Amino acid sequence: MGGSIALGAGLAVSIAGLGGGVGMGVAGGKAIEAIARQPEVGGDVRTLMFITFAFIETLTIYGLLIAFMLVGKM
Amino acid sequence: MIFGMWDSVLFHLGPIPVDHLVVTQWCIVVILALVAYSATRDMQLVPRGLQNAFEAAVVWTYDFFTQLMDKEHIAKKYAPLLSTFFLFILFSNYSGLIPGAAHIPGFQPPTSNWNVTIVLAVITVFAVHIAGFQEHGLGYMNHFLSPNPAMLPLNLLEEITHPLSLTLRLFGNIFGEEMIIAYMLFLVPFLVPFALMALSVLLAFIQAIVFTILSASYIATATGDDH
Numbered sequence: 641m642g643g644s645i646a647l648g649a650g651l652a653v654s655i656a657g658l659g660g661g662v663g664m665g666v667a668g669g670k671a672i673e674a675i676a677r678q679p680e681v682g683g684d685v686r687t688l689m690f691i692t693f694a695f696i697e698t699l700t701i702y703g704l705l706i707a708f709m710l711v712g713k714m
Numbered sequence: 715m716i717f718g719m720w721d722s723v724l725f726h727l728g729p730i731p732v733d734h735l736v737v738t739q740w741c742i743v744v745i746l747a748l749v750a751y752s753a754t755r756d757m758q759l760v761p762r763g764l765q766n767a768f769e770a771a772v773v774w775t776y777d778f779f780t781q782l783m784d785k786e787h788i789a790k791k792y793a794p795l796l797s798t799f800f801l802f803i804l805f806s807n808y809s810g811l812i813p814g815a816a817h818i819p820g821f822q823p824p825t826s827n828w829n830v831t832i833v834l835a836v837i838t839v840f841a842v843h844i845a846g847f848q849e850h851g852l853g854y855m856n857h858f859l860s861p862n863p864a865m866l867p868l869n870l871l872e873e874i875t876h877p878l879s880l881t882l883r884l885f886g887n888i889f890g891e892e893m894i895i896a897y898m899l900f901l902v903p904f905l906v907p908f909a910l911m912a913l914s915v916l917l918a919f920i921q922a923i924v925f926t927i928l929s930a931s932y933i934a935t936a937t938g939d940d941h
Contacts, residue, residue, distance in 0.1 A: 694883060698883045
């Protein structure tokens with residue numbers, strides 16, 4: 641029982657992190673591309689980028705919370 | 715220990731138990747209030763020192779929120795609330811960097827407990843709806859029927875997920891960060907946790923900014939003209 645809970649906790653955070661990492665990479669890459677093309681909109685793009693990161697990151701954090709809850713049950 | 719909180723009640727205020735998180739928040743509030751009071755105690759027409767810094771900060775926040783929220787009167791009205799969110803969350807997050815935080819009971823940043831962050835999120839919800847009704851009157855209800863009435867359940871669901879995601883984002887980040895530093899201290903007691911703590915200085919700042927910006931954009935959407 642403890643082993644499967646540990647496995648579940650590891651999988652929860654790693655799968656969530658995988659998706660979030662890919663998403664953040666795409667979003668960050670595109671944002672930097674936009675700033676490189678038009679440096680004068682840098683401020684706006686940076687703000688939007690952080691908001692986007694926050695949304696993506698929330699999904700990963702959900703996975704992390706599930707992992708902590710599972711570890712607490714062990 | 716209930717999921718991320720030590721149950722250390724320090725004393726009782728009548729029937730209400732007061733624990734270490736509440737005391738930490740009182741300390742943060744007192745520190746912020748004292749700094750603000752000392753900056754504005756004898757205000758002069760030509761500002762210098764602390765008053766100068768505060769005036770610059772206030773003007774900067776007004777500009778920042780005006781740019782973010784489009785409507786200047788809304789931005790001016792809600793800038794104090796949002797900047798207070800920012801300062802309070804920033805100080806709460808940084809209080810986790812005091813030596814001993816996260817692995818000695820009684821030293822814990824308030825934002826690493828979701829009772830604290832849900833209160834902040836609920837304040838945002840009230841601010842959003844009050845701002846919406848003040849700006850549009852009863853026409854604000856149309857906002858729930860846009861773009862067409864079939865979207866009503868999704869719009870209502872959104873009203874629940876916004877505060878929930880605000881709560882869990884702040885809580886999960888700070889709690890996760892504290893826990894990772896605590897585990898690291900347990901595994902490698904020297905030097906390695908320092909890198910993580912340096913990262914957490916940046917992370918705590920970004921989380922404070924993100925909470926503020928998201929609250930601002932929710933208020934902006936509720937008061938915007940096109941919904």
